[in-house]
Amino acid sequence: MAKIAYILLCHKDPDAIIKQAERLTAVGDYMSIHFDASADLAHFTRIRDALKNNPHVTFATKRIKCGWGEWSLVEATLYAVQAAVDAFPRATHFYMLSGDCMSIKSAEYAHRFLDDNDADFIESFDYFESDWIKTGWKEERLIYRHWFNERAQKKRFYAMFELQKRLGLKREIPADIQVMIGSQWWCLRRQTIEWVLDFCKRRRDVMRFFRTTWIPDETFFQTLVRHLIPEEQIRSRNLTFLMFTDYGMPVTFYNDHYDLLLSQDYLFARKISADAQDLKRRLGLLYAAKGVQFQISNEGRSLFNFLTGRGRIGRRFSTRFWETESTLGRERELLIVVCKKWHVAKRVLERIRQTTNVPAIEYVFNEEDTPLPALGGIEKTLGKRTRHRRALMRMLFDYFETDKLIVCMDPANLDLLNDFASDRSTTRILEIECSFTDEYLIGHAMRVGLAGDQTSMETLQRLLPTIRNDMVFESDAIRDAQFENHGRMREQALPEDNADVLAQFLNIAPEKAREIAQTDYLFAD
Incomplete structure (x- = not known):
């Protein structure tokens, strides 16, 4: 029977993290937590003290200061994954989560789903051929080196980019890998995770390459899994239900979304509002429930597009x-x-x-x-x-x-x-x-x-x-x-x-x- 080791990347709300860890491990699953090193140390101490006696919880061996779009997010994930592999030899699957995620199915349903589907679930589309990147940089993310954070050090970020561009300092992508792209919220089998960790130790050239790419959390695991695992064993989708607005912001779920979330063909949802206490309570009870039957209709995305589209009146583009x-x-x-x-x-x-x-x-x-x-x-x-x-x-x-x-x-x-x-x-x-x-x-x-x-x-x-x-x-x-x-x-x-x-x-x-x-x-x- 499947046993899941949840890889939790978080940086705030220690009380919610403690509750999430207690809920997900109460039925026999595991959790490895990476709490951002740039966050409040007192918050991390509170989490460790609350969970130190829980044998199903471990912590990343090293805390990293994480920044959006940086290699630090991948590095933090690898530390948390390694800790989970070492601490939980009975874990069969490793599932990426954030502090804003919550289960929308019971543990019984999730375990049965993974038992019935012997595959790795990770969005993995060809980086150059797919239209996964809608706007902004594409090739530039890879062929130039990025040492600075675009949000925290904007001037340095773009100055180094322009300098490399003027001097023609493009670099080659490692010849034997095909860069893939997709969501960072994956669920991988134990053997796949072990192969990825072994690859990281053997292929320092690939690690050097990804360390200075931009937004590597959308490409690193997606590329390595495709490189290591036969295509027929990969499902190019994630198991976490998430949607984005037209402005690229994640859709937030509230108390009145309970029925909609349960009807989606996913195991988790992101992101749940911090204020949706009733939704969190109901979903928390659901995970430990037995014998629950789920009616999967999967209309969430079309329903969201329909409801948000009501406010758009008139043409978006001028007539030709x-x-x-x-x-x-x-x-x-x-x-x-x-x-x-x-x-x-x-x-x-x-x-x-x-x-x-x-x-x-x-x-x-x-x-x-x-x-x-x-x-x-x-x-x-x-x-x-x-x-x-x-x-x-x-x-x-x-x-x-x-x-x-x-x-x-x-x-x-x-x-x-x-x-x-x-x-x-x-x-x-x-x-x-x-x-x-x-x-x-x-x-x-x-x-x-x-x-x-x-x-x-x-x-x-x-x-x-x-x-x-x-x-x-x-x-x-x-x-x-x-x-x-x-x-x-x-x-x-x-x-x-x-x-x-x-x-x-x-x-x-x-x-x-x-x-x-x-x-x-x-x-x-």
């Missing part, structure tokens, strides 16, 4: 010049059916096809598999269609040899509606207003990845008002745009009223509009 300067054609009419329930819009479109000769295309900017003619590649992906929307629509007008065309769009496509409405052509918008039951909203949340089959009903009930308000917001935004030719069909309206709107939208006789509006299954779910 070939879009703004082009036009669909002054004599053409683009008719847009806007509806959140795509199946309702598709039924309306089908009835329009049956009663008119106007070409109609379904959600061309929302569904990748919308049937489209071959248009030279512009139709291949949603990204291309959206970027070159006017060019795409001109080609569709030409393909169908028509001056009137109908398409469907989701209400979220406000930027597209604004763009087409500003064109020299005539644009008419038909918004179809539907009723949304709780059952429909739950299904919608599952379809778009905000929830899964295992998401608890409590979580869904808390999510439903946000989804409902989001749909109301999208409809209000369309109305606030005050489009010149904007009509609305309503599920709750009489067929006669909807027929009037349809007749104006399609510019057809009232009798034909009534044929469409009186279809009894239009709004059925």
